Amino acid sequence: MNATIVDLRYRMKEVLRAIDRGEAVTVLYRGKERAKLEPVASASEKGAPKTKDQPLFGLWKDRDDMAEPASWVRNLRQPRPVLAQAGTRKHSGARRAK
Numbered sequence: 001m002n003a004t005i006v007d008l009r010y011r012m013k014e015v016l017r018a019i020d021r022g023e024a025v026t027v028l029y030r031g032k033e034r035a036k037l038e039p040v041a042s043a044s045e046k047g048a049p050k051t052k053d054q055p056l057f058g059l060w061k062d063r064d065d066m067a068e069p070a071s072w073v074r075n076l077r078q079p080r081p082v083l084a085q086a087g088t089r090k091h092s093g094a095r096r097a098k
Contacts, residue, residue, distance in 0.1 A: 001025045 001018045003025050019039050027035040060066045
């Protein structure tokens with residue numbers, strides 16, 4: 001299918017339907033080919049590995065603290081304890097001699 005810039009602007013839905021049907025769309029600008037739009041192969045067509053086949057899947061399965069991931073993440077999101085803050089020391093009231 002050929003599509004002009006005007007087609008892309010006003011009839012994009014038709015262009016996308018052509019791509020969904022597996023057609024390649026050639027984009028024309030002033031009558032000359034400028035680009036080619038082709039459908040992307042889905043993951044099943046590419047033969048992409050499944051999650052379980054990924055090399056790092058299950059990397060932390062032996063960790064005891066990861067038995068419940070939700071509680072582990074909740075624990076991570078807790079605010080850090082506040083230590084002694086600088087500048088809040090109590091003074092005795094007496095000034096140092098200069």
